[in-house]
Amino acid sequence: MSEHPFCQEIFKSLSDYFDGGLDEALCQEIESHLCECENCRIVIDTMRKTIDLYHITAPSPECPDGVRERLFKRLHLEEFLKREAKGT
Amino acid sequence: MTNNMNPHPPTQPEISIEALHQGDRSEFARLVDTYSGPIYRLALKILNNPQDAEDVLQETFFKALRGIQSFEGRSSLATWLYRIAVNEALMSLRRRQAGQVSLDQVAEADQEPQEPLEVADWCCLPEEELLTVEARQFLDAAVEELSPPLRVVFLLRDIEGLSIRDSAETLNLTETAVKTRLLRARLFLRGKLSEYYQERLAEVKKP
Numbered sequence: 001m002s003e004h005p006f007c008q009e010i011f012k013s014l015s016d017y018f019d020g021g022l023d024e025a026l027c028q029e030i031e032s033h034l035c036e037c038e039n040c041r042i043v044i045d046t047m048r049k050t051i052d053l054y055h056i057t058a059p060s061p062e063c064p065d066g067v068r069e070r071l072f073k074r075l076h077l078e079e080f081l082k083r084e085a086k087g088t
Numbered sequence: 089m090t091n092n093m094n095p096h097p098p099t100q101p102e103i104s105i106e107a108l109h110q111g112d113r114s115e116f117a118r119l120v121d122t123y124s125g126p127i128y129r130l131a132l133k134i135l136n137n138p139q140d141a142e143d144v145l146q147e148t149f150f151k152a153l154r155g156i157q158s159f160e161g162r163s164s165l166a167t168w169l170y171r172i173a174v175n176e177a178l179m180s181l182r183r184r185q186a187g188q189v190s191l192d193q194v195a196e197a198d199q200e201p202q203e204p205l206e207v208a209d210w211c212c213l214p215e216e217e218l219l220t221v222e223a224r225q226f227l228d229a230a231v232e233e234l235s236p237p238l239r240v241v242f243l244l245r246d247i248e249g250l251s252i253r254d255s256a257e258t259l260n261l262t263e264t265a266v267k268t269r270l271l272r273a274r275l276f277l278r279g280k281l282s283e284y285y286q287e288r289l290a291e292v293k294k295p
Contacts, residue, residue: 067124
């Protein structure tokens with residue numbers, strides 16, 4: 001990724017590039033660099049894919065029933081156990 | 089805030105901080121039902137142990153219940169709860185590893201990231217290759233390999249979907265430190281996944 005001097009610049013800006021913290025001019029510069037630098041393109045593509053895969057495979061944010069029940073008991077909120085908050 | 093810890097169905101009103109301050113127990117129960125899922129998931133991902141994660145979950149809401157009077161609303165309820173949970177989870181890790189979550193790990197987490205080495209293009213692998221049971225296990229194991237300071241940043245930002253700013257607030261770090269750690273974590277994971285999927289790629293290409 002370091003054959004081209006601009007590759008270093010991209011590397012420094014990688015996180016901002018993914019998190020939308022770059023100004024438009026630099027973004028465009030990166031985009032056009034990616035058209036001509038295969039290594040940078042692969043690093044960026046596989047980085048994006050890595051983040052995507054973790055998104056896709058993340059478990060749903062729900063407590064198993066037993067865990068929820070014990071939590072409510074610990075907090076002395078048993079009377080509210082039946083108030084299902086799942087769904088609408 | 090751009091996180092997905094905001095699972096109110098649109099028909100439900102927002103949690104009322106005023107009601108919580110007045111000791112409204114049913115409102116606290118609603119707070120628990122709103123945020124216990126994401127908190128449990130986070131604890132499970134940090135600790136990789138259901139019993140420890142459940143302890144962290146209970147301790148988090150127990151402390152929230154005790155401390156709700158001092159919550160002034162300067163951060164969101166979500167950020168406040170995440171902060172308590174992360175501290176509890178890191179303490180749990182320290183207890184388990186007997187002090188191995190050390191200052192060294194923190195110093196290491198803040199070092200300049202290394203440039204990526206693996207440049208195999210495995211994005212073209214079909215979804216069924218990317219998401220096999222084995223691949224999913226590999227993904228989980230790779231996160232576990234991250235040192236706790238990096239793991240926590242990655243989970244908050246890329247799994248829980250907190251913004252950089254909210255992650256920084258949750259962890260009491262500067263945004264720059266969050267970005268550095270996040271980049272290190274993502275580079276590490278990308279490297280691990282590249283090694284793994286490169287092999288799959290070779291197998292797929294075999295005649």
